[in-house]
Amino acid sequence: MNEEIVTRIQQVIDFYGLTVSAFADEIGVQRSSISHLLNGRNKPSLDFVLKLITAYPEVDLYWLLKGEGSFPPATIESKQNVDENTTKTIAPPIVPSETESITTKGIGSKTIKTKQIALFYTDGTFEVFNPKKD
Structure with missing residues (x-):
């Protein structure tokens, strides 16, 4: 056996x-x-x-x-x-919009603004969120 x-x-x-x-x-x-x-x-x-x-x-x-x-x-x-x-699907690069941003974080005297937020899911899909304009 x-x-x-x-x-x-x-x-x-x-x-x-x-x-x-x-x-x-x-x-x-x-x-x-x-x-x-x-x-x-x-x-x-x-x-x-x-x-x-x-x-x-x-x-x-x-x-x-x-x-x-x-x-x-x-x-x-x-x-x-x-x-x-097998073909691997790769999400296209996200090019943030220069005009859409919000202040999210202050580092010392420098302010960093968020341009876009992207969520990537395990199934290869993604969502892009654009913050509201100032």
Whole structure:
């Protein structure tokens, strides 16, 4: 049974095109732990399995442990292919309006005025607020 789990772990590593070192870094375990698993010296711990499925949620737990089901699911491509084809959306730079400002902070005798306020959200969207004119 241990050999079967190790074979499935190797399938995950191969599927994502990772080196053993990179895989260890991705799931947050020591590189020697992966080496010991793959050569049959150690069995995977519960902590190891949880780290693997946390880092790669598309890996089905039952498939990993018992070989039931399949990997990879038909709905995903290899992570390497997805990363190469992913387009990152970057918000355009905000150019503040020179005419809109409010006094927000005094530093010594120097007054700093706010031109714009931008809120950036984790989904990549943003909102820009322009303070009222003096």
